[in-house]
Amino acid sequence: MGPHYLSKLFKPNSVAIFGASDRPESVGANALQNMLKAGFKGAIYPINPKHATVQNQVCYASIADVPQVPELVVIATPAHSIASIIQACGEQGVANAVILSAGFEDEAGKKLQKQITATAHAYKMRLLGPNCLGILRPEIGLNATFSKNQAKPGHLALISQSGALCTAVLDWAEANEVGFSQVVSTGDAADIDFGEILDFLAVDPQTHSILLYIEGIADARRFMSGLKAAARMKPVILLKSGRMPEGTRAAVSHTGALVGADDVFTAAIERAGAIRAQSISQLFAAAKTLSHNMNFKHSRLAILTNGGGPGVMATDRAAELGIALPQPSEQSLEALNAFLPQHWSHANPIDILGDATGARYTQSLAVCQADERYDAILVLLTPQAMTEPTEIAQAICEFIDNTPHCKPIFTAWLGERLVSEARSYFSQHSVPTFRTPEASVEALAFLANYHQNQALLMQAPATGAHNGNLVDASGARLIINAALSEHRDILTSTETRAIMHAFGVPITPAIEAANANQAMIAAESLGFPVGIKINSPDLTHKSDVGGVKLNLHSALEVKHAFTSMVERIRLAQPNANVLGVTVEPMSVRPHARELLVGVMRDPVFGPAITFGSGGTAVEVLKDSAIGLPPLNTFMAKKMINSTKIAKMLGEFRGLPAVNCDAVVDVLLRISDMVAQLPEIIELDINPLFADEHGAIAVDARIRIQHPTNHKRAYAHMAIHPYPAELIVHTQTKTGLEVTLRPIQPEDASMELEFVKNLSERSRYLRFMNQLQTLSPEMLSRFTQIDYDREMAFIMTTTNSAGQEVEIGVTRYTTNPDGLSCEMAIVVRDDYHHQGVAGLLLENLIDHAKLKGLHKMEGEVLSENYGMLQLAQQFGFKLHTLEDDPEVTAIELDLTKP
Structure with a gap:
């Protein structure tokens, strides 16, 4: 995989600044001053026709006078001047521009913004802004902002719609020694928005986690695509202010009254594998926690403390966040009784009393580590008369280092002067540490939520019609x-x-x-x-x-x-x-529970499905869970279990348990309905009676409207379903029975095995390097795809042991222009010359045409004669690259029959 197409925007080697000046406090002056102060490692070209020098730098009258075409231009001139600047930059071949200037708020400004964007696109120029703070890349000394702050290099990336919040975070980070890999202010996002920036950060090796501040979303599909791509690779934590506008939707059902736009936003974030913070402090706490790469399946917590009060505080917060606090097992109680004082708590929280030493802490930790009832351990300390905070911290770090497969351990040393050294010690040894019991429990909840949401990200549900349902x-x-x-x-x-x-x-x-x-x-x-x-x-x-x-x-x-x-x-x-x-x-069901299943149309994310308590008091009870279609069984069960009424679906006061599979089936069929019928904008089933025999709707209501987009399949949805309709069972020209289907996340191990089984030459011809295996990042990228903007078909057959094995794969990714795509193909060596490659490529071309793409491109090593011959058979035009004669470019016009 080559460099991302936005690399030169965010990591330029040369920058020109329009509007650079010596005038104090002007935007252009601050931008140039920041670049100089940050120590940018590339060339800087101030541009201002009124000056020969600016801030002791040679100043140029126009972009045409600059000695080389800069990879990035930063524009800090009045709004009315920007159209001509973009035109001039386009004529010179400039590829990227950041517009700091404001002045596009009124109708005339919006019209001007559209004109500027259209001109940029005509020259294939990408724009960030206008009305943005700018961008920073501290590792290369890039500070193309008018902020008063500099930033340290680090591994956190920050994307923000608000320039004011950017400056606040930068100020906070500077005081707290927090570094950044990239800072991006999107401003009005006339061109580049969250989706593409997230896509870049997903593959940026300098970025280990991403912080995102959002005020509103324009293109839900592109946002979700970029967010999922990033969350597959690294933790993404979001902070959103306010609620998304609900538009002019007039709710006519219980569902419409229950579901708010913010609820749908949260459901979308969970589905994308990211997590949501509620404050700036939570934003950074979550980032710090997730950076430790901890993992656990559940969130059952043991609390170990030398003071009862902090333990109770942690317990209260855990209860509020739904974190379980199981009591110690009988074996654990016996083990703890053997060395703890008689008056220890004999319960969770495990209060080991105020005179606890490092040895007592680590002995107790060993018991919790061995107890299968716990997934994580929270260690609390208050600096009492006989307490040695630093010594105990050292003992805990030594325990972690010497314990194989140690469970996640969080710490909270309460106080300030007496515990500051211990906190520093924890930080130096990468042990999560917090100042309060509540903050440490919240950090654990972030980690639990993150892994739950990652499980949702792995789901690739198809529509129900392709899961065996007759519709x-x-x-x-x-x-x-x-x-x-x-x-x-x-x-x-x-x-x-x-x-x-x-x-x-x-x-x-x-x-x-x-x-x-x-x-x-x-x-x-x-x-x-x-x-x-x-x-x-x-x-x-x-x-x-x-x-x-x-x-x-x-x-x-x-x-x-x-x-x-x-x-x-x-x-x-x-x-x-x-x-x-x-x-x-009359439906006579004496054991029935009254449930509600509904659908509403969010103005940003499209259809959202809700499940919860039914009956006449739904608006009062407000017991519901929300999910975005398409759903599968895993997701439907998660929705059901997220509600309070879920506890009443089992055996309850003499009532038999509900047939939950029937309730899940209703949710899946409703998901299928709204996926295939974009005309449905609101649906209400209330009540849905569910008992031991099954589920049946007693009353239902559907609201409809003409769909706004007929051309794109599933255009009304934020998430494209798994395209199961593309699964084909066929034979190769040698009679081998094969299945040709879109790839899915569950294929990761098979894809890894496929690449391992390729010969060194096949790997070299496909990846153009000596790749031995796929990295976890590459594996995620290859198997967890966005079916709306890319496609990967794998061909499988069954081996002698009855196992499905991959024998070939082909894929394309849509380019930023939305009209062309880049393709690749590889076949396992022992299946060459059987027609596998031809079947794969034919299928890929047909799908690209169906998507409305105009051109398919690829780069092939000139020594790969088999691939070049196959390309010619399918009508590709070939030409050798001027700057690399060892590579042949292939190109197919998809508009021709």
């Missing part, structure tokens, strides 16, 4: 289109049930009745007892207006109930369009 998406779409053609945005009860049936969601039958006679006929047809519900697109919560009548046992009761209900509601709601009622059989 009729085309039939459902016909029903929806008919309603839209009648200018309706709410489906009738009958239409809603038809959509549910099309996707296999169990729902009670219902018959619409416009008058009392029809209601009686419907009741007799369904069988008593029945219930009737008012049928009106204008009345969302039927029970709130007296629009529900249950347990009717005769035709006469149905007639009276119909008449009284319709008359009463028409008087009380004269503006409502009352169509009559729906008649439904």
Whole structure:
């Protein structure tokens, strides 16, 4: 893999500064002064037509006068001058620009911003800003900002929409000796935004973890793509201010009332494998914790303390964060009793009393280390009369160094003067240390959440239709289109049930009745007892207006109930369009729990699915969990277990346990429905009855609208599903039975084995170096892909032991222009000359065309005659690179049939 296309923006060898001056406090003056003070290792070219020198540096009148084309230009001139500057830079071949200038806020400014961006794109120039603080790369002395702060080199990257927050963080970091690999202020993000910056930082070797400050997101798909790419490689911690705007969405269901935009944002962050902080201090605490590369499957905590009070404080915070505090096992109690004073706590927190020595601490640590009930240990200390804080810290560090597979250990030495040396010792030995019990527990929670979210990141769910579910998406779409053609945005009860049936969601039958006679006929047809519900697109919560009548046992009761209900509601709601009622059989389920499953359309992230407690009090209870489609079984179960009602789904006060698999199935089918039907913007199933026999929807409501983007599949979703529809079972020309399918995260071990089995020559021809195996970063990059902007097809067959083995792989990645892509292909040596490469490449080309790409490119070693011959067979044009005759560029026009 070559350098990232944004490398010269963030790591330039030469920088020109437009607007550089000697005028104190001007943006251009500060930017040049910062570059000089930071000791930039490349060339600096001040540009200002009014000066021959600026800050004792030669100053140039224009970009054309600069002795070489700079890799980056920084612009600090008035907004009205920038269009001509971008034009001139484009003509000179400048590839990257950072616009510090403001002045694009009003309508005229926005129009000017669009003009500048269009000009830049015409010259294939990339822009950061406008209205941004700039960028820093301390390792090369790059400080292209107008901040008053410098930054130390380090391994943290910071991306912020707010320049003010950048300066605050830089000031804090300078005082706390915190260094950075990269600092980027995005400003108004006219061109480059979070997604592409995250994509660059994902492969930046200097960056070990990423801090992200967000105020709003413009392109959810690109943001999620970049965030997932980065989170696959290194910890990403986000801080978001305020709530995302909810747009003009008018909620017509319980779901709409329950779900806020901030809830959806949190669900998106979890799905991407990142974690969210609530404050700047939490942001850095999380980064510090995650930098220690600790790992555990659960979050069961042992608290070891020499004081009862701090232990209680830690316990309280752990309970608030859902961290379990199991009691010591019988074996642990016996072991602790053998050496602890008689009055120790005999419980977790393990209070080893105020006179505890280093030996007592490490003996207790050894017991907790051996107890399988604990995943991590928190060690607390208060500096009491007989306490030696530094000596105990040294003993704990020695214990960690001498303990194989030591569990994660967090420390909190309370106080200041007496414990400062011990804290420094912990820091020097890479042991997480905090000032308060609460902060240490929060750090553990960050670590637990991070690993839980990483598990979510590994999921690549397909739509349910490709998981064995029989659906009729085309039939459902016909029903929806008919309603839209009648200018309706709410489906009738009958239409809603038809959509549910099309996707296999169990729902009670219902018959619409416009008058009392029809209601009686419907009741007799369904069988008593029945219930009737008012049928009106204008009345969302039927029970709130007296629009529900249950347990009717005769035709006469149905007639009276119909008449009284319709008359009463028409008087009380004269503006409502009352169509009559729906008649439904009573669902007799004495053991049922009332649940809710819903969908709402977030203006940024698209459809979001919610699950929780159902019934008439859902807005009061507010017990729900949110997930972004597509879902799979793992994710659906996580949603269910995140709610309070999950505890009531097991055996409960004599009730048998609910068939949770049936509830999971409903969630998966709803996920499939909203993935395949972008017309659905809101859905409400309330209640969903669930008992030991299964789950069934009793009432449902669907709101629809015309989709805004017809061209891109799943364009309404923030996450592209696993494209299971592309799985093909076929044969090679030699009769070998193979499966051709998109790669998925679970293929990591198979991909690693595939590369190991390649000959040295095949590895050299594919990777153009002496690669022996895939690094963890490369393995993640190859197997956890974004199906919206890239594709990798693997070909597998079954070996003599019945195991699936990979015999070939091909892939393309869309270039930043969105119209071209770069491809690669490799086949295992013992499967050469069997038609494997041809099948793979044909499939890749077909998919790229389907995505609307115009050109496929690649670079092949000139000695790779087999690949060059294959490329020619498929119509690629070949030409040798001028600067490297050992490499041949191949190019295919995808617009030709």
